[in-house]
Amino acid sequence: MRYFLCGFNTVYLGISSEHTERIVSISRKQSSVFETEKQDIYISLPLLLGRTDISAPHGIVLKTTNEERKIILLAPPLDIDLEIPEEDIFGIPKALGGKLPYFSGACFIRKDQGEHLIFILDTEKLKGDYR
Secondary structure (H helix, E strand, C coil): EEEECCCCCCCEEEEHHHHEEEEEEEECCCCCCCCEEECEEEEEEECCCCCCCCCCCEEEEEEEECCCEEEEEEEECCEEECCHHHHHCCCHHHHHHCCCCCCCEEEEEEEECEEEEEEECCCCHHHHHHH
16 A cells, blocks of 8 residues: 655654545644634644654645545654555554554664664554544
């Protein structure tokens, strides 16, 4: 499956392109994890992960059914999009589950300076909790 990757220093966050409608530029500043505006829902990924030092200039509009509000993930700059085979993604250990509730798995990729950890965002869980 193809994933958009955004960087959080040495860790990446993978967002499934299958669940993404489009990517837009964002100029709004968000002060909380979850905000609504004109029937749209904005979720700041840096704030969700407790990273107030990271900006979120990209909006990732998630696919929804026609009756639902648009959900826009505010994300750090998108680094790359990458094909990650499902067999390379491993589940999050239960010991970390409480600390990482919005992730469905993790994997490692090789990139310029070595190996990097990617946490795969569980967009369905995120949408369910913030509707």
